[in-house]
Amino acid sequence: MKPTVHDIAREAGVSLSTVDRVLNGRSDVRPKNAERVKEAVRKLGYVRDTNAANLAKKRRYNFKVVLPEGANHFVETVAEAVRDAANAEVTDRADVEIVHVNTSDPHAVVKRLKALDLSELDGVAMMVPETPQVRDAIAHIKSAGAYVVALVSDLPNSRCDHFVGIDNFSAGQTAGALLGRFLRRETGSILVTTSSMVARDSIERRHGFDEILLRNHPNLKALPTIEFYDDPDRISETLSHALAAHPDLKAVYSMGSGNAAMLGALTGRTAALGLVVVAHDLTPVTRQALMNGEIDAVIVQNVGHVARSALRVLRAKCDNATIYEAQEQIRIEIILRENLY
Amino acid sequence: MKPTVHDIAREAGVSLSTVDRVLNGRSDVRPKNAERVKEAVRKLGYVRDTNAANLAKKRRYNFKVVLPEGANHFVETVAEAVRDAANAEVTDRADVEIVHVNTSDPHAVVKRLKALDLSELDGVAMMVPETPQVRDAIAHIKSAGAYVVALVSDLPNSRCDHFVGIDNFSAGQTAGALLGRFLRRETGSILVTTSSMVARDSIERRHGFDEILLRNHPNLKALPTIEFYDDPDRISETLSHALAAHPDLKAVYSMGSGNAAMLGALTGRTAALGLVVVAHDLTPVTRQALMNGEIDAVIVQNVGHVARSALRVLRAKCDNATIYEAQEQIRIEIILRENLY
DNA sequence: ACGGTATTGACATACGTATGTCACGTCAAC
DNA sequence: GTTGACGTGACATACGTATGTCAATACCGT
Numbered sequence: 001m002k003p004t005v006h007d008i009a010r011e012a013g014v015s016l017s018t019v020d021r022v023l024n025g026r027s028d029v030r031p032k033n034a035e036r037v038k039e040a041v042r043k044l045g046y047v048r049d050t051n052a053a054n055l056a057k058k059r060r061y062n063f064k065v066v067l068p069e070g071a072n073h074f075v076e077t078v079a080e081a082v083r084d085a086a087n088a089e090v091t092d093r094a095d096v097e098i099v100h101v102n103t104s105d106p107h108a109v110v111k112r113l114k115a116l117d118l119s120e121l122d123g124v125a126m127m128v129p130e131t132p133q134v135r136d137a138i139a140h141i142k143s144a145g146a147y148v149v150a151l152v153s154d155l156p157n158s159r160c161d162h163f164v165g166i167d168n169f170s171a172g173q174t175a176g177a178l179l180g181r182f183l184r185r186e187t188g189s190i191l192v193t194t195s196s197m198v199a200r201d202s203i204e205r206r207h208g209f210d211e212i213l214l215r216n217h218p219n220l221k222a223l224p225t226i227e228f229y230d231d232p233d234r235i236s237e238t239l240s241h242a243l244a245a246h247p248d249l250k251a252v253y254s255m256g257s258g259n260a261a262m263l264g265a266l267t268g269r270t271a272a273l274g275l276v277v278v279a280h281d282l283t284p285v286t287r288q289a290l291m292n293g294e295i296d297a298v299i300v301q302n303v304g305h306v307a308r309s310a311l312r313v314l315r316a317k318c319d320n321a322t323i324y325e326a327q328e329q330i331r332i333e334i335i336l337r338e339n340l341y
Numbered sequence: 342m343k344p345t346v347h348d349i350a351r352e353a354g355v356s357l358s359t360v361d362r363v364l365n366g367r368s369d370v371r372p373k374n375a376e377r378v379k380e381a382v383r384k385l386g387y388v389r390d391t392n393a394a395n396l397a398k399k400r401r402y403n404f405k406v407v408l409p410e411g412a413n414h415f416v417e418t419v420a421e422a423v424r425d426a427a428n429a430e431v432t433d434r435a436d437v438e439i440v441h442v443n444t445s446d447p448h449a450v451v452k453r454l455k456a457l458d459l460s461e462l463d464g465v466a467m468m469v470p471e472t473p474q475v476r477d478a479i480a481h482i483k484s485a486g487a488y489v490v491a492l493v494s495d496l497p498n499s500r501c502d503h504f505v506g507i508d509n510f511s512a513g514q515t516a517g518a519l520l521g522r523f524l525r526r527e528t529g530s531i532l533v534t535t536s537s538m539v540a541r542d543s544i545e546r547r548h549g550f551d552e553i554l555l556r557n558h559p560n561l562k563a564l565p566t567i568e569f570y571d572d573p574d575r576i577s578e579t580l581s582h583a584l585a586a587h588p589d590l591k592a593v594y595s596m597g598s599g600n601a602a603m604l605g606a607l608t609g610r611t612a613a614l615g616l617v618v619v620a621h622d623l624t625p626v627t628r629q630a631l632m633n634g635e636i637d638a639v640i641v642q643n644v645g646h647v648a649r650s651a652l653r654v655l656r657a658k659c660d661n662a663t664i665y666e667a668q669e670q671i672r673i674e675i676i677l678r679e680n681l682y
Numbered sequence: 683a684c685g686g687t688a689t690t691g692a693c694a695t696a697c698g699t700a701t702g703t704c705a706c707g708t709c710a711a712c
Numbered sequence: 713g714t715t716g717a718c719g720t721g722a723c724a725t726a727c728g729t730a731t732g733t734c735a736a737t738a739c740c741g742t
Contacts, residue, residue, distance in 0.1 A: 052728035332680035
């Protein structure tokens with residue numbers, strides 16, 4: 001039988017009230033008694049029944065998930081995953097609301113964050129680029145007692161409580177290792193594309209990618225990153241140039257956001273050239289391309305897992321519970337057509 | 342505010358007792374009133390607070406996890422994962438016990454299963470090969486009101502409540518597709534090994550593997566499966582033969598259990614021959630081999646995920662709750678050294 | 683030993699649900 | 713009109729925890 005507060009009280013030779021005071025850090029308790037209670041807790045192996053506690057407290061968790069606004073396939077899959085997870089959680093005393101912000105305008109982001117009702121906010125999961133303004137806003141939220149986790153993009157300088165996502169350096173390494181093996185007997189160059197290099201994610205992936213290629217695959221040469229700012233014409237044109245300039249092109253590595261444009265420009269050329277294509281993020285576009293054979297592999301973080309993990313971690317933080325590391329570890333997955341889910 | 346049973350009673354114009362009788366399918370209630378209650382439930386969107394209910398019932402879930410006994414790296418990682426998951430669950434009113442059975446003796450398995458105290462058993466997760474005897478034992482357990490899920494190995498003819506694991510046909514396809522891409526410009530044969538072909542898993546993997554190779558990679562030829570019955574001498578000798586007989590050998594595909602023996606026999610030869618090696622299951626052995634570069638890729642199902650999923654599903658079944666499909670989907674993962682976790 | 687304050691305990695109520703007891707009403711069968 | 717079965721509602725108690733009130737006690741410095 002699991003011990004209850006009553007057992008603790010009896011064991012420690014104090015009243016229920018005192019146990020409660022100690023357990024919940026309320027008014028002053030004589031150190032001697034506090035120690036006795038803690039000793040009893042240790043001895044009996046008491047753990048608070050969070051469910052009963054939440055019932056008594058009529059606890060509801062109030063969480064916000066901050067996502068970039070604007071059309072972006074990947075963000076949409078994240079949003080969908082969050083909605084799914086929130087729906088499954090709603091039974092479980094959590095209210096989750098998605099907040100969209102214009103991430104290209106740091107001030108707008110901060111304005112929106114400051115507009116949150118901090119008085120009844122328990123936690124925020126954020127997928128936003130880190131700027132000084134955002135850093136301040138996070139400090140502000142935290143000072144109000146809410147917890148903050150970074151989602152997908154880490155916020156290393158913002159003293160977040162947790163990061164839910166993959167290590168992008170490793171993800172880049174994985175892409176590099178995969179291409180290295182796909183082209184293990186070949187020599188040539190690899191086109192590296194992204195929508196924009198301002199996102200730290202792309203930079204980190206690129207570093208990981210280069211590191212592996214340089215170290216393990218000297219037969220392959222990664223070309224300078226091509227950034228096409230969500231401009232289909234630009235990518236198409238740039239791609240034509242690149243193909244002409246590098247007749248030894250063997251592969252394309254799309255580091256994220258902008259897969260659609262990249263694929264559009266590539267249409268019909270991959271097969272003829274025997275190009276290997278590796279991209280990031282599972283979206284309707286990459287899914288389709290995998291099925292078609294236009295993409296050979298996609299490096300993925302399971303967005304469902306990310307969303308559920310974020311909510312679980314926020315909850316654990318609120319309950320001051322230990323988080324179950326193994327479960328919250330987001331894996332870097334390699335998806336081929338055959339293990340697509 | 343979420344509606345409670347009291348709200349339902351008020352809405353339906355009946356007493357709490359009647360609501361309870363309807364909700365818990367107890368003694369007879371006049372159809373008219375039963376309908377009223379159900380209507381109120383629908384109208385107010387009532388969902389039972391499982392935590393409060395469990396608290397009131399002093400509910401404890403009693404689960405058993407049946408695993409093969411004997412030394413096997415993969416089974417050990419599963420057992421470890423189950424212990425981990427059970428530890429995290431113990432706070433949450435579940436008691437989980439691992440039961441080891443000698444899977445090579447169907448009668449021993451059944452004997453052990455029949456010895457379970459069915460009176461206070463809520464669910465069983467089983468990783469055992471399907472035999473007629475096991476099928477009967479499962480029917481027996483289910484008739485006692487407990488739920489049964491298959492773990493890792495499906496039990497398709499046993500009317501289990503759920504299967505927690507990967508589709509091995511797809512896993513084999515994935516292995517085939519991976520090797521096909523690793524050897525995309527090469528021609529040659531592939532050695533396929535397993536500890537024993539009696540396990541359905543190996544058969545399914547082999548089918549998936551062949552299907553992809555035949556369809557997409559005519560340049561590669563998969564050799565007949567070599568079974569070495571956990572006998573290191575045999576595998577070493579067989580391997581020598583195979584290497585001699587097939588100078589065009591380009592890769593080795595180890596379909597599961599027996600990776601250690603296969604690797605042992607292969608030691609030192611891979612590098613010289615430029616062999617690509619793909620195996621199944623993440624164990625200390627394959628992990629080490631990935632780090633060493635003796636294995637190029639491992640096809641994996643995350644055992645932590647498997648263990649947690651099994652317990653969650655059992656619980657959901659017991660509560661008659663809907664299971665959250667997206668979360669319980671076990672993915673086929675491809676692990677390289679770079680995305681090893 | 684005193685007053686004053688810091689600590690403590692007894693007790694009550696609540697959270698949402700489960701479950702039991704008992705008495706009351708209704709209706710059919712006799 | 714009596715009997716009994718059935719359906720029903722009022723009420724109580726419980727699960728483990730939180731939280732409040734209020735009186736009682738322990739401890740402090742003087």
